[in-house]
Amino acid sequence: MTPDEIAVVRGELETFAAEVFEPFARNDQRRWGQVYLRGLLTDGQRKSVEPMAARLGEDGNRQALAHFITTSPWDPAHIRAKLAWRMEEAIGPDAFVFDDTGFLKDGTASACVSRQYTGTAGKVTNCQVGVSLHLASDHASAAINWRLFLPQTWDPASPKADADKVARRPACGIPDDVGHVEKWQLALDMLDETRSWGIEVPLAIADAGYGDAAAFRHGVQARGLNYVVGISSTLSAQPGDAVPVTEPYSGTGRPPVAKYPDKPQSVKELVIAAGRKAARPVQWREG
Template identity: 50%
Template sequence: MRVVGVERLREDLTEYTADVFASLSRSGWQDRAGWYLYGLMLDGRRKSIQPMAVRLGGAVHEQALNHFVTNSPWPVEPVRARIAELIDEAVEPQAWAIDDTGLLKCGTASPCVARQYTGTAGKVTNCQIAVSVSMVTDIASCPVDWRLFVPESWDPASPKAHPDVHQRRRKAGIADEIGHREKWRLALDMVDELIGWGRQPPLIVADSGYGDNAEFRYELERRGLGYVVQVSGDLNAYPLPTRRTTVTHGRIGRPPVPRYRDPESTLLALVTAAGGQQAARRVTWRQGSRRRGGQPQMMSSRFAILRIRPAGRVLRRLHRGHDLPAAWLIAEWPRGAAEPVKYWLSNLPERIARRTLVRLAKLRWRIEHDYREVKTGLGLDHYEGRTWQGWHHHVTLISAAHAFCTLQRRDPKTRAPE
């Protein structure tokens, strides 16, 4: 993560820190924020406070750094809002990518740690779950907002609450009004927050953990937002065109309800009925990072793309009395595969190039790049504090450091390492 020479890094960070952390008005807070960012960017295997303080060579005391992150009551929202503004202007994102990542932990004292599934480990394990929104393009991205997922075992109102949940929450400093909230709702909260800060999402992309949820897709549409989200092949939908009839219940009964004469099918069945692998066409969506014979390799695969009408009990309830909206189904079906390997749904306009649909569907890969950088390079999961406030301070500082590196890469005037 060293983007400039170590000797110049502190100098380059000074102006950036004064800008991003301008809301930190108390004496010494901005200075400690700058030292924390500096420590995150220095070489070192562990990016927790104690080893960072050692690497900083006594420039700031470990206790002062720990107090700043864990106990100082500075709000994260103005800092994140400024990071989002800088990244929005510099990167010009093509989408906002929503995802979550597991932070593996030992013990039970860290806020909201529990045995839960995380794709990071590919199994149920002891971890925290961080939900994030990144602003992304094919060549640049940055996480700009975060939420810490509260499992039901940490919610006193849940029947699944741990017996000592009140003691755990008190030690972690979790406010009474904070309870369990599904990850997709946390994602929508962040989208609304970013919009409230004056940012406007060009598009939402997410994996099937969010895309499979019909309410999540409905809420995006209700906000007037476009999306391309990965989904599972066993979701139900109607083919297009499909015949519709209206069922009435008498003059005093329930309002008329649209019914479709064609039966619901799974996405896999719809793609198969549309021609299967024979209907798939090769699409190239971007230049890859690998080279062969000195030439860059292009990213390409075979895709079947068709118009459908997503269905299911939840959507019928949400759209009661109205027609179910049409959507794009994008199915990646490589030659030789027995069935599609990935599916996406999108509410983008009917008049759109197939290559554009595929490129946007594949754009979510950038968030995996972000997670790799903030974990291996900046120590996202190295924080050893045990408070709710400290965790949110840490991830905000991680975003600030990642944004600094992203801005340095994007600036043609950035000084090269010596």
Template identity: 35%
Template sequence: MLAGVLASFAGRFGRVEPRRTAVAFVTGLLADIEVKTCWQLAEQAGHARPDAMQRLLYRAVWDADAVRDDLRQVIVERFGDPDGVLVVDETGDLKKGVHSVGVQRQYTGTAGRIENAQVGVFLGYASEHGHTLIDRRVYLPVSWTEDRDRCQDAGVPDEVEFATKPELAADMVTAAVDADVPARWVAADEAYGNSSAFRAHLRQHRLGYVLAVSRSHLVPLDGGKVKVRADHVAADLPASAWQRRSAGAGSKGPRFYDWAWLDEVTTDADPDDSGRHSLLIRRNTSTGELAFYRCWTPQSATLAQLVRVAGIRWTVEVAFQAAKSQVGLDQHQVRRWDSWHRFTTLALAALAILAICAADAADEPPKSDLIKLTVNEVRRLINAFIIRPIHELAHRLRWSQWRRRHQARARQAHYERRLNADLQP
């Protein structure tokens, strides 16, 4: 599987050197090393210096979007299903400084508060066969897009303008539809569900959706004549309106919630879209906490279908956790536009390898005393049977000396900059 995924986009490299480096890069992301930056990946690959890895991300000639397309095709061939779900979400990487593309003080769920961070919007694909991430966009705040000099320094193309996160998500959904990714549904959290433009975009593609919305979201009822807050709608429901159903299997068994479904909701944008609008409400059986979903389907749907899609949204959070803990999605130390997209694309390739291997193993007859192979366990086995770490003392010593020499030069340059600044009148 490792060789097959890497071979799928090998033709995107015009020269053998970057092609081999890309193979070593993805293999390094799967390796059992503490931090997955160019320095560590180069040492793992047996290189004498990090130049080749850095060149792959900065100056080598290759198209990260084309590699993304090839990778998406591999994923579709393995996980594709007519009832597939496109799942949208974002994740942030905490950063220092102000030079990394897209960085500013902004809210990120990674920290649960406003921090200096870089945010990426991702598209996942999920079906009964498996799930993983298939696309990515870096989010550029207004503070970036209004400062073209700053964008130029970070390599942001001149044609890139400000786009909201729902607009980035809509762009990825359109790309997936244009690439014939088999999907019938879209799921996302309330950052996207609250966007009427995003919902309208999905309806234009005739994609059913189950999108989380805020408790204050106004739900159009009675033919659109009145709009009621979602939490007020829930408060007026009788006990008979709730049904207990599973939103899918979790690590501890089925995830049961109480669900209420109002199928008389109308649209506040286009009453002639010929689809079925509804409001889905989820209640935690232990805490009573409520969650709300705006739903739309081109044809009639069942409660079981909507509950399934609502539950599948959590696969993107699982994918983020695996991508960061297993293949270093958040460990890059790059600043430029191209470098972010290149590193992220190669990380998605490494994640796809793990996801497909885990899915292949899950197809084997189950054993009563073993759980199915997880993505984490697959990576451990890859390191045990495929990736051979270099133990030669001379190689390790050369890298120790290289790091210390590089750090000494960096420290000296830092001291000189501070001294020159202090001497300025």
């Protein structure tokens, strides 16, 4: 890029940062928030403060950046709301997309690190997992809300608590009232928060990590949204033409609940029973 092009891009970035970081209470927070954002966009795999500061030249004040990240108090909800409003205008979203991402870690000092499955590596490995909500359209998407997943090993109230991990909670800045919450519930919590900002999208999309949870599907439906979710072939269901029946009611006690007469089958069994002719192709765009 030419110097003039670099100046234009930097000006646009500074304008964006000034808008998104406007809720910061202090000028120094706004300044170092902008510097940190530029640091994230610099070349280099490592995004921790020390190597980032080395790449930032005259703005590479490691101590100031570390202070901004670790001890500078600010409400992230206000920043996320600002970002969400900006992205809604830019993208014109057709759907909320729920996903999670693994952040691979070599050590054990980072908050919520545990051996757990992540699609990032395609296996169980040492990592953090972040749950995210994205605004998406056919041409663009952006994450506008996210939560760090806290495994049961980090929750002192869980029977699976790990004493060493629980002991690291204060050093990691994890509040006492934060415990393990399933990923699908974090997704619904983010959906509620995002809608409280005035952002309404009629469709929710998620993979089988969320689609397999009936409570997630019911939660999305109860909020008035349609959904398209992946499910595992082992998930059980009733055929589309199955009709629940109610046993005769004598008029005393609690009325019986309608039940399906036959046991549910796995989705794989239902697909095989329907046959190849019942299938129809669904085409997704490249990318």
